[in-house]
Amino acid sequence: MPSFVRGIFAGALHDTLLFPYPPLLERRDPAEARVIRRLIDDLRAMQHDGLIDSARFDEEETIGEDVIRALARTGFLGLTIPKEYGGLGLSNTGYARIFGELSRIDASVTVLIGVHCGLGARAIVLFGNVDQKARYLPMLARGETLAAYALTEPETGSDAQHITTTARLSADGSHWTLDGRKLWIGNGHRAGVIATFAQTDVERGGKRVQRPTAFIIRPDMPGFHVEGIIRKLGIRGSTQAELSYRQLEVPTDHVLGVVGKGFGVAVHVLNGGRLTLAAGCTGGTKQIAVEMAAFAEQRVQFGHPIADFEITQRKLAAAASDIYAADAMLGILSDLAASHDADDWALEAACCKVFASEMLWRSADELVQVAGGRGYVKPYPYERWLRDSRINRIFEGTNEILRLFIALNGIQGPAERLKEIGSALRKPVRNLGLISGFAASRLRSALGATPTLDIALDERLATHKKYFEKHVAELRTATE
Ligand SMILES: Cc1cc2nc3c(=O)[nH]c(=O)nc-3n(C[C@H](O)[C@H](O)[C@H](O)COP(=O)(O)OP(=O)(O)OC[C@H]3O[C@@H](n4cnc5c(N)ncnc54)[C@H](O)[C@@H]3O)c2cc1C
Structure with a gap:
């Protein structure tokens, strides 16, 4: 697709x-x-x-x-x-x-x-x-x-493919022995079932290499330890634990999926998680807009509710338009997720997660601003909204890593096409069709031609449509 x-x-x-x-x-x-x-x-x-x-x-x-x-x-x-x-x-x-x-x-x-x-x-x-x-x-x-999901380790967060926890198969093939540490594992101190990941020795192209494998583990398996619980800036009611596996014995029937294919398991699960995380951030921002409006209507300064001041109205309008955009993205993404494999909408999910988590953070910051000093102190809930919002830009793929993921995947197609053009240029006569097609498309874009949305839109959207098409053309040029 x-x-x-x-x-x-x-x-x-x-x-x-x-x-x-x-x-x-x-x-x-x-x-x-x-x-x-x-x-x-x-x-x-x-x-x-x-x-x-x-x-x-x-x-x-x-x-x-x-x-x-x-x-x-x-x-x-x-x-x-x-x-x-x-x-x-x-x-x-x-x-x-x-x-x-x-x-x-x-x-x-x-x-x-x-x-x-x-x-x-x-x-x-x-x-x-x-x-x-x-x-x-x-x-x-x-x-x-x-249930919990234990991937992150002290030395590997974003670079999850290179986790250092190891799993060795016993000589009689009855169990795996896991050794390693996992950090900041949500529900980790009281979860009875944990999906986790460890490097296993597998063969690839005739060579022995290390590749992650997914396992189901339980706290009553010998060698499982909860080292402690961490304290945090926000989402304080949720609990994250540090776990250690010391000669943790895991029966072979607890391998999740295929040995050596655990990174695919990890990524696939997280792709789905990003849709829900984006939905959560959008819901959170809706509530923030409600709180912001309620506060602005009842707080009177200079003889007027602060909601009467244009600068406050701008903050509310910015939150409302962001929410509208995030909701629109979510509608499309949920529909894709209903009928397609998670790999087909991984880039869309990443875009949605980045947009919604940054929107939530911006609006939580503005909520604190609108509430003034009351935004900063207890027992008002506003400072908690700010603290609780921050984590969304970090977990389930930091926004920097997701931006890289979007860009690197996005340029892959054009890069392959350019490689093809590069090889074609070495034999220009034989590849005249390919080269002239590419040259014509470059010329068209140099003359200002843009990709077009071939869909009838209400004429009130005409300016936005043009603006959108212009930016897609700019992205294509920048990519090339
Ligand atoms: C409250 C909380 C709950 C969590 N829950 C879980 C859980 O349940 N299960 C679990 O497995 N993990 C969990 N995590 C871990 C979380 O997913 C990681 O913190 C996250 O993936 C980032 O890893 P890191 O903290 O090691 O940061 P690092 O990977 O060390 O990154 C540090 C900074 O460098 C940037 N960076 C890294 N590489 C690059 C690059 N190539 N280019 C540009 N910038 C880069 C990052 O974006 C980030 O800003 C949780 C973390 C927290 C704080």
């Missing part, structure tokens, strides 16, 4: 991927939409009853077992687990919708559920075999235990 983002680097506008805009979930799947409404009501009730209490989670730096039990009872720990294993089996769109609502209510609960459903359990849903799914998914769906 063509990728819209990959296409624009080559000046190609695959507008059929954008239009018609996907129908709303309510129309596409009314039954799922009903489940989502029920979940949102339950969530609001938990907040109303004081069970979900962000200030307390932040202060106590934990989320109590009573909250986890309530989340389990209402189905929040089985959101992404298929119905046949006792979960709710939500689509990517449905899960993203819930994630947006969760983020409006509490960032720490969002992280706890995101790590459990979107990373730990999802690794088993996507890559587990029939026995692994039957053994682990029902207990995770019921919330008997939490």
Whole structure:
């Protein structure tokens, strides 16, 4: 399937991927939409009853077992687990919708559920075999235990392909022995099921090399240790632990996927996670806009609510237009995710994660500004919004790494074409067609021709359409 983002680097506008805009979930799947409404009501009730209490989670730096039990009872720990294993089996769109609502209510609960459903359990849903799914998914769906996803190590964060944890197969082939350390693992201190990664010795092209393999591990396996819990700037109610594997014995039937293909497992799971993270950031920004407007309307200075001042209105308008753009991206991305493999929309998910996490941070900063001194001090919630927002630019792929990922993948197609032109130039007569086609396209763009969106748009959008086409042309020229 063509990728819209990959296409624009080559000046190609695959507008059929954008239009018609996907129908709303309510129309596409009314039954799922009903489940989502029920979940949102339950969530609001938990907040109303004081069970979900962000200030307390932040202060106590934990989320109590009573909250986890309530989340389990209402189905929040089985959101992404298929119905046949006792979960709710939500689509990517449905899960993203819930994630947006969760983020409006509490960032720490969002992280706890995101790590459990979107990373730990999802690794088993996507890559587990029939026995692994039957053994682990029902207990995770019921919330008997939490799931975690342990990839990061002290020496390797962004460079996850080069993790140093090792796994050696025993002589009798009955188990693997893992040695290494994992850092900042969400739910790690109390998870009963953890998807983790270690280097294994495999053969590639006749040579022995080290490649990551994914494993399911449990804390009762000999050699598993929780070294401690870390303290943080934000999302303090969620817990991250440092784990160590010292001669950790893992039965061979706990390999997740294929030996030596663990990096693919890690990346595939994270690609899906980025859609939900973007949905969470968008939901969070919506709530920030609500808080900003409420504060600005009631705070009076110079005899007027500060909402009357144009400079405040600009802040609100900026947040609203960013939210509109993020929501539009999410609609397209969720639709792609519903019908295509995660590799097909990896660039779009990365774009969405970068845009939404930076939007959330900007608007949290503006919320603090609008609230003035009250933005900076407790017991007001504004400083917590700022602290809770910051992590989204760092985890599930830092925004720098994702920008590199987008750019390097985007230029791949044009680079291959240029290589082809380069070889063709060595035999110009034989390759006249190819060379003249390329020269004509360069000439057209030098004369100001732009790629066009071949779709009828309302005439009020004409200026924006031109602006968009001009920038796609500039991106193509810069890429070449
Ligand atoms: C609260 C929290 C929760 C987390 N939860 C989990 C979890 O549940 N499971 C898990 O496995 N991990 C988890 N992580 C780890 C997280 O995913 C990593 O922190 C993240 O991937 C970045 O790795 P790093 O911190 O080692 O930074 P580094 O990789 O050391 O990067 C440091 C800086 O250098 C930049 N950088 C690195 N390489 C390049 C490059 N090639 N070009 C340009 N810039 C570059 C980065 O963007 C960053 O700004 C969590 C982290 C935190 C803080």
